[in-house]
Amino acid sequence: MEAVVVQNMTKTYGKEKTLAVDNISFSVAKGELFGLIGPDGAGKTSIFRILTTLLLADSGTASVDGFDVVKDFKSIRNTVGYMPVKFSLYQDLTIEENLSFFATVFGTTIEANYDLIKDIYVQIEPFKKRRAGKLSGGMKQKLALCCALIHKPTTLFLDEPTTGVDPVSRKEFWEMLRRLKEQNITIIVSTPYMDEASLCDRIALMQGGKILSIDTPDDIVKAYREKLYAIKANEMYPLLKVLENYPGTLNSYAFGEYAHATFKDQMKNMEEFERFLAEKQLTGVEIKSIEATIEDSFIKLLH
Numbered sequence: 001m002e003a004v005v006v007q008n009m010t011k012t013y014g015k016e017k018t019l020a021v022d023n024i025s026f027s028v029a030k031g032e033l034f035g036l037i038g039p040d041g042a043g044k045t046s047i048f049r050i051l052t053t054l055l056l057a058d059s060g061t062a063s064v065d066g067f068d069v070v071k072d073f074k075s076i077r078n079t080v081g082y083m084p085v086k087f088s089l090y091q092d093l094t095i096e097e098n099l100s101f102f103a104t105v106f107g108t109t110i111e112a113n114y115d116l117i118k119d120i121y122v123q124i125e126p127f128k129k130r131r132a133g134k135l136s137g138g139m140k141q142k143l144a145l146c147c148a149l150i151h152k153p154t155t156l157f158l159d160e161p162t163t164g165v166d167p168v169s170r171k172e173f174w175e176m177l178r179r180l181k182e183q184n185i186t187i188i189v190s191t192p193y194m195d196e197a198s199l200c201d202r203i204a205l206m207q208g209g210k211i212l213s214i215d216t217p218d219d220i221v222k223a224y225r226e227k228l229y230a231i232k233a234n235e236m237y238p239l240l241k242v243l244e245n246y247p248g249t250l251n252s253y254a255f256g257e258y259a260h261a262t263f264k265d266q267m268k269n270m271e272e273f274e275r276f277l278a279e280k281q282l283t284g285v286e287i288k289s290i291e292a293t294i295e296d297s298f299i300k301l302l303h
């Protein structure tokens with residue numbers, strides 16, 4: 001069964017009609033961990049706000065658990081959990097008080113749904129008397145997730161939950177999502193981090209309000225057909241310039257300590273390329289053929 005169905009959704013803002021979501025369609029199956037992946041301004045937050053009934057689309061339709069986002073907004077509000085980019089925790093309330101507050105709003109209690117949050121809550125319980133404003137980023141994030149879960153939602157919307165969170169907490173967070181998925185909760189998560197994309201069941205790569213590709217992380221990488229090279233030299237900037245100027249280069253960009261590049265003839269003539277690099281006085285050159293990552297696939301789609 002489909003938990004979320006979006007059809008031809010478009011959203012513009014203001015008199016200038018800034019296009020945030022551009023006629024997109026997708027669906028998410030029940031129990032799926034689905035990622036909206038894209039840079040700032042791709043339209044991720046607008047989609048979340050429309051699906052959680054906080055914002056109206058200009059056109060198109062959308063449903064969550066079979067409920068229409070316009071007609072059945074009350075049912076959706078009762079059944080979904082939403083963790084916005086800036087968690088709406090009450091800074092002056094303690095961990096315990098924040099959680100009780102969210103439980104009360106949904107007419108439930110911490111005890112009634114404790115099983116669902118237990119794994120996460122035990123990690124912050126020792127600090128339950130501490131005010132939210134005094135928690136670390138990772139702890140705030142765990143509390144926000146508990147608050148979004150306390151009414152046992154069928155679908156969880158997490159908007160950039162790991163932005164600004166340290167790498168260890170990020171990793172723990174994704175382990176928590178995996179465990180929630182086992183409870184058959186549908187999770188839609190947005191992130192600008194490509195390494196997190198591979199942890200989703202399926203992802204939509206987004207840019208400028210459009211979905212560029214939608215598939216499993218594995219299949220997105222498999223669809224990358226060009227031969228990709230990682231190239232290193234003692235100095236990165238001159239290397240990038242040389243790659244840009246090489247007539248056989250299709251695409252080149254910095255990727256950590258390497259430059260990644262594709263070539264017109266799949267680099268059949270490696271010697272000619274090596275000669276070109278040597279003529280440009282680059283030192284410490286290393287060239288290797290590599291497998292593409294999701295980030296490479298994304299960069300290719302952007303071109």
Ligand SMILES: Nc1ncnc2c1ncn2[C@@H]1O[C@H](COP(=O)(O)OP(=O)(O)OP(=O)(O)O)[C@@H](O)[C@H]1O
Pocket residue numbers: 013014018019020021038039040041042043044045046047
């Ligand atoms: N209230 C608003 N008024 C005008 N333009 C807006 C408004 N909200 C968003 N936009 C514009 O719509 C586009 C999509 O924004 P959106 O917040 O949905 O993207 P995003 O992928 O979530 O990015 P971010 O991580 O920056 O929030 C951007 O160009 C943004 O500037």
